[in-house]
Every structure is written in structure tokens, then in C-alpha cells.
Amino acid sequence: MMLWLAIPLTALLYLLVKKLARRLKSPLVNPILLPALAIIGLLLLTGQDPADYQAGTRPLSLLLELAVVAFALPLYQQAAKIRRQLGPILLCCSLSVLISVxxxxxxxxxxxxxxxxxxSIATKSITTPLAMSVSQAMGGIPAIAAGLVIIVGMMGAILGFPLMRLAGIHHPEAQGLAMGAGAHAIGTGAAAEVGTVQGAFSSLAMVVCGIATAVLAPPLFHLYLWFMS
Known part of the structure; x- marks a missing residue:
């Protein structure tokens, strides 16, 4: 049964939480976190096979892969700003990866x-496919890497902007870079809802940090193993 209800249930929960989020204006009312928790709870209560739910949402997963390409649109719209500040952006993203790893x-x-x-933990701040691949190349456990990426992304989407406001960070470009570097695709989605500039710079940071992590994490990890041996 869950195979056929998966897409309607997912869409309904997302739309309900989205509507609730517009009314309450609370970062805790997250349209990714709450539906995910609700579906996990429902699967546990009913004893349904999670594999059936996963198979039922396969069309959504395919659409999600295509939707990632849409992140290129805000990048194109902000191309002039990005070109003027490309050096500092690359430096900040590289430092972010070095600090994270x-x-x-x-x-x-x-x-x-x-x-x-x-x-598995070292790749927590990049997108799931990259995190799983880089983690596995270093001898990590891809499933743990994927789970941590989702947790970090959700935490960033919920707490990122409130924490930046508390810290006095109001510049849209800085906000976008911070969200993309720290909370990858989920954070980029949250940044795009705040503003086009935040969304564009978050998309850029997500891409640059993903590449930088793939390049820098393995040698840093092997250096760590050598030092600890």
C-alpha cells in the first residue's frame, strides 16, 4: 500500500508544513525536517517496509536530480557579482573546507x-553523492556519511539564518556563502527562499566546497593517519 501512497503522502505533508511555516515564521517548522520525521514515525507505527516507500518516491527522486540543475539560474543572474569577487569566494570556500575537515x-x-x-564524518558538509563517494575512497562508511550530510543540512537550514542574524551577519552574499559551505543543497534551498542573491552564492559555495573537499579531504585524512600511526 505504501508504494502507491508514497508520493501523495510526501506531497501532502510537504505542502501542509510549508503553509504552516508561512504562518508561524519559525525556523523549527522546516518543510524538510517535519515531513521526514512524520513519515519515519508512520512507517514505524504501521510496520510498512521502508523499501516500498523508497520505491514509491522514485519518480520524485528522479525529478530532484533534474531540479538541482535549476541552481544554475541564480548563478547566471548573479554572474557579474561572482566574477568581481571570485578570488575571495574561492579562498573563503577553501578555508571552510580546511576548517571543517x-x-x-x-x-x-x-x-x-x-x-x-x-x-565518514569528514565529508559532512557536502552533497550526499559526493560525500558518499569521497568517504568511501578514504575507507569510510557511505551510509553514515549520507546520514550525517542530511542531519547537517537540516540543522543548517533551521539554524543558519537565525545564528547569522544573532552574529550580525546581514550581507546577503556572505549569508549565501555560509549556507552553501556549511549546509550544502538543503541549506541552498533555504537560502533561495530568503533571496536570489543568497541562493546564487549558496549554490556557488556548495559547488566549490564539494570540489575542494574531494581534492583536500583525502590527503588531509592520510596525513592524519600517518601522524597517528
């Missing part, structure tokens, strides 16, 4: 974490 390895070293677990 470096702090993960540093904390992991202090607590003597399992290397496979560290390899």
Missing part, C-alpha cells in the same frame, strides 16, 4: 575515534 580530524584524534568513522 581539519576540526573533524583534530577532535577525532583527541578522542581516538575509529578511522572509518572519521572518514
Amino acid at each position: 581539519g576540526t573533524t580530524l583534530l577532535i577525532g584524534g583527541l578522542v581516538r575515534a575509529n578511522p572509518a568513522l572519521l572518514a
Whole structure:
């Protein structure tokens, strides 16, 4: 039954939470987090096979892959601004990756974490397909990497803009870069809802940080293993 109800149920929950979010204006009312929790709860209560739900939402997954291409539109619209600031943008994104991966390895070293677990955590701030691929190349567990990416993205989408407002960060370009670098595609979706500039710069940061992580994370991880041996 879940096979046939998957798409209507997903769409209905998303639209309901989206409408509720417009009324309450609370970052906790997230149209990705709450429907996901509701569906998980429903599957557990009814004993339905998650594989049936996954198979039922396959058309949505295919559309999602195509929808990612839409992130190119705000990039094109903001191309002039991006070209003028390309150097600082690349520098900021590279530093973001170094900080993200470096702090993960540093904390992991202090607590003597399992290397496979560290390899899975180090890719937490990039998109799921890249995170799974890079993590696996370093000897990590792709399933853990994917789960952490989703958790980090949701946390960024919920807390990102409130935290930036508290910190006095109001520049739209800076906000966009922070969301894309820290919360990848889910954060980029949240940034695009705030403004076109935020969405464009978040898309750019997501792409640049993904590439930078694929390049920088493996040598940093192997350097960590050498140092700890």
C-alpha cells in the first residue's frame, strides 16, 4: 500500500508544513525536517517496509536530480557579482573546507575515534553523492556519511539564518556563502527562499566546497593517519 501512497503522502505533508511555516515564521517548522520525521514515525507505527516507500518516491527522486540543475539560474543572474569577487569566494570556500575537515580530524584524534568513522564524518558538509563517494575512497562508511550530510543540512537550514542574524551577519552574499559551505543543497534551498542573491552564492559555495573537499579531504585524512600511526 505504501508504494502507491508514497508520493501523495510526501506531497501532502510537504505542502501542509510549508503553509504552516508561512504562518508561524519559525525556523523549527522546516518543510524538510517535519515531513521526514512524520513519515519515519508512520512507517514505524504501521510496520510498512521502508523499501516500498523508497520505491514509491522514485519518480520524485528522479525529478530532484533534474531540479538541482535549476541552481544554475541564480548563478547566471548573479554572474557579474561572482566574477568581481571570485578570488575571495574561492579562498573563503577553501578555508571552510580546511576548517571543517581539519576540526573533524583534530577532535577525532583527541578522542581516538575509529578511522572509518572519521572518514565518514569528514565529508559532512557536502552533497550526499559526493560525500558518499569521497568517504568511501578514504575507507569510510557511505551510509553514515549520507546520514550525517542530511542531519547537517537540516540543522543548517533551521539554524543558519537565525545564528547569522544573532552574529550580525546581514550581507546577503556572505549569508549565501555560509549556507552553501556549511549546509550544502538543503541549506541552498533555504537560502533561495530568503533571496536570489543568497541562493546564487549558496549554490556557488556548495559547488566549490564539494570540489575542494574531494581534492583536500583525502590527503588531509592520510596525513592524519600517518601522524597517528
